[in-house]
Amino acid sequence: MAEYKSDIEIARAANKKPIMEIGARLGIPELDLVPYGHDKAKVSADFISRQSDKPNGKLILVTAINPTPAGEGKTTTTVGLGDGLNRIGKKAMICIREASLGPNFGMKGGAAGGGMAQVVPMEEMNLHFTGDFHAITSAHNLLSAMIDNHIYWGNELEIDARRVVWRRVMDMNDRALRDIVVSLGGVANGFPRQTGFDITVASEVMAILCLAKDLDDLQQRLGSIVVAYRRDKTPIHCRDIKADGAMTVLLKDAMQPNLVQTLENNPAFVHGGPFANIAHGCNSVVATTTALKLADYVVTEAGFGADLGAEKFFDIKCRKAGLKPDAAVIVATVRAMKMNGGVKKDDLAAENVAAVEQGCANLGRHVENVKKFGIPVVVAINHFVTDTEAEVQAVKDYVATLGTEAILCKHWAQGSTGIEDLAHKVVELADSGEANFAPLYPDEMLLFEKIETVAKSIYHAGEVSAEKSVREQLKQWEAQGYGNLPICMAKTQYSFSTDPNQRGAPSGHTVPVREVRLSAGAGFIVVITGEIMTMPGLPRVPSSEKIHLNDQGQIEGLF
Incomplete structure (x- = not known):
C-alpha cells in the first residue's frame, strides 16, 4: 500500500460481490440463502441438513501466543490463510466468530481481521450484524x-x-x-x-x-x-x-450461519462468539460442520492464546462435535516476542535480537502444547514493517529447534500474495495424514483431576488450589451425573498463569480456583480462576470515545 489506510477505510473501499454469487460458488441455491442486504445472508437449516452425506474437507485451526499490547493478528492470519489457500487453487472457507459490542466499544476492538486480510462488511459485522x-x-x-x-x-x-x-x-x-x-x-x-x-x-x-x-x-x-x-x-x-x-x-434464525466474504471475495461463515477467556472461544459447530461439507479446506480460529482457545477447541468443541483437526497454525509476531523478552511497548521499533530469543519461550510452550493433542503445527510470523531480517531469522531458528517450521507472512499488507508459502505448508501438513487427534483427558476422569490436568499440562502450574466448598460442589455434580463433562477454564488471556503480568513461559505457579459453575445445557463445567471477570469493565479511555459518524454519515473509529 502506497499510504497507510485504517482497517475501516480499506473495508469501505472493498469491491464486494453480491452475496448470492458467493453462495453460488459453494453450491448454495438462492432460495436457501436468507439475505440481509446485498452483502450478507443466512444459510437455511434445510440446506444444511441436505449436506450430511457429503465427505468432510480438511480442518485447520489457527491459534496464537498469549496476546500482548504489541498485537498478534490471529484473525487477520485466519482470513489471510483462507485467501491464500484459494489463491493457490484450493477450495477453502473461513469460519470465525462474531464480534461482541463490549470489546468494540472498550479496548480490544473488532473481530473482522485487518489490513488487506479482512472479512466484510466490517462495520455491520462489528456492530449489530444479523442480530x-x-x-x-x-x-x-x-x-x-x-x-x-x-x-x-x-x-x-x-x-x-x-x-x-x-x-x-x-x-x-x-x-x-x-x-x-x-x-x-x-x-x-x-x-x-x-x-x-x-x-x-x-x-x-x-x-x-x-x-x-x-x-x-x-x-x-x-x-x-x-x-x-x-x-x-x-x-x-x-x-x-x-x-x-x-x-x-x-x-431460530440465530442458529443459521451467516455467510459473508473476504476482501478477495472468498466465502466466510461468521457465526457465534463465546469469549475464550471466560467461555469456550470457538465459532459455532453448525458453521464449522457445514463449511467442511462445502469446501476442501476450512480455516477456523480459537480465541486468544492456545492455552485458552486451542485447548477448549480441542477438549470441548472437537470432543462434543466429533471433529478431527488436520493441522494447526500458531500466530506470533517479532514484536510480541520482544515484549515477552522484556522490551517495553515504546521501544519495540528498535532491533533487539536477544529479546526476541528470550521471548520465544512463550511461543515454544504453545507449540509443545498443541502437539500434545496429536496435531501437526506450523508457526506463522505475522509481519510488521519494523521487523528486521535478523529478528525474523531468530524466530525461525528457534522454532526449527522444536522440529517445526516458522514462515513469514505478509498478508496484512499484501493480501493473499503475502501468505502463499504458509498456504502451501498448511496443505502439506493437512494432507500428510500425520494428525492423530485426541483430547487431553478422558470423559471419565474426575472433575478436579481434569482441572489439574489442564493446569499442569497446559499452564505448567505446580498446583491447583480450591476452597473446600468448590471441591464439594464438584463431587456433588459428579454424584448427579455431570462428572463426564469437560471443563471450561475461565482464566486471564495474558499469561500461562493467572497473573496477567507474568509473561513468557512461567512454571510451578499455583492456579487458584475461585468458583465453579455448571453449564448443563452447554455440556461443560466453567472453572473461574484468579481475578477473571465474567462481566468485563471499560478501560480508563474506552474506544467508544473515538467512534462517531463523519460528515458523509460514515462510521469512524471502529477498528
Whole structure:
C-alpha cells in the first residue's frame, strides 16, 4: 500500500460481490440463502441438513501466543490463510466468530481481521450484524424473567430464592452490573435477592447455540440448563420453568450461519462468539460442520492464546462435535516476542535480537502444547514493517529447534500474495495424514483431576488450589451425573498463569480456583480462576470515545 489506510477505510473501499454469487460458488441455491442486504445472508437449516452425506474437507485451526499490547493478528492470519489457500487453487472457507459490542466499544476492538486480510462488511459485522447476539441476549433474559415470575406467582417448584444461579446478560462491558440486587420497591415487584449480569458472550445460551447440531438439539440443551436449586439442593431446570420452547423460537434464525466474504471475495461463515477467556472461544459447530461439507479446506480460529482457545477447541468443541483437526497454525509476531523478552511497548521499533530469543519461550510452550493433542503445527510470523531480517531469522531458528517450521507472512499488507508459502505448508501438513487427534483427558476422569490436568499440562502450574466448598460442589455434580463433562477454564488471556503480568513461559505457579459453575445445557463445567471477570469493565479511555459518524454519515473509529 502506497499510504497507510485504517482497517475501516480499506473495508469501505472493498469491491464486494453480491452475496448470492458467493453462495453460488459453494453450491448454495438462492432460495436457501436468507439475505440481509446485498452483502450478507443466512444459510437455511434445510440446506444444511441436505449436506450430511457429503465427505468432510480438511480442518485447520489457527491459534496464537498469549496476546500482548504489541498485537498478534490471529484473525487477520485466519482470513489471510483462507485467501491464500484459494489463491493457490484450493477450495477453502473461513469460519470465525462474531464480534461482541463490549470489546468494540472498550479496548480490544473488532473481530473482522485487518489490513488487506479482512472479512466484510466490517462495520455491520462489528456492530449489530444479523442480530444473533441480540437474540441470544433476549432468550437468556426471557429465562431470567420467567424464573422471577414463577417465584412471584406462588413458587410451585419451591425454588430457593437464595439459590437462583441464572444471572442476566447484556452485550456491553459494564462493571456496575456485576453484583446487583433486584426486586426492590415493595410487594408488587417480587422478592428481593442478590444477582448480577454477565456479558452476553459468557452466557450459557451463547455456548449452547455454538455447540448445538440443530434446532431439536438446541431446545434439548436449553431445557437442560440448571437455573436454580430447592432448599434440599435438588436442581431446577429451564424446562421446569417451561421457557425452552419460547427461547428456541427467539433463537431460530440465530442458529443459521451467516455467510459473508473476504476482501478477495472468498466465502466466510461468521457465526457465534463465546469469549475464550471466560467461555469456550470457538465459532459455532453448525458453521464449522457445514463449511467442511462445502469446501476442501476450512480455516477456523480459537480465541486468544492456545492455552485458552486451542485447548477448549480441542477438549470441548472437537470432543462434543466429533471433529478431527488436520493441522494447526500458531500466530506470533517479532514484536510480541520482544515484549515477552522484556522490551517495553515504546521501544519495540528498535532491533533487539536477544529479546526476541528470550521471548520465544512463550511461543515454544504453545507449540509443545498443541502437539500434545496429536496435531501437526506450523508457526506463522505475522509481519510488521519494523521487523528486521535478523529478528525474523531468530524466530525461525528457534522454532526449527522444536522440529517445526516458522514462515513469514505478509498478508496484512499484501493480501493473499503475502501468505502463499504458509498456504502451501498448511496443505502439506493437512494432507500428510500425520494428525492423530485426541483430547487431553478422558470423559471419565474426575472433575478436579481434569482441572489439574489442564493446569499442569497446559499452564505448567505446580498446583491447583480450591476452597473446600468448590471441591464439594464438584463431587456433588459428579454424584448427579455431570462428572463426564469437560471443563471450561475461565482464566486471564495474558499469561500461562493467572497473573496477567507474568509473561513468557512461567512454571510451578499455583492456579487458584475461585468458583465453579455448571453449564448443563452447554455440556461443560466453567472453572473461574484468579481475578477473571465474567462481566468485563471499560478501560480508563474506552474506544467508544473515538467512534462517531463523519460528515458523509460514515462510521469512524471502529477498528
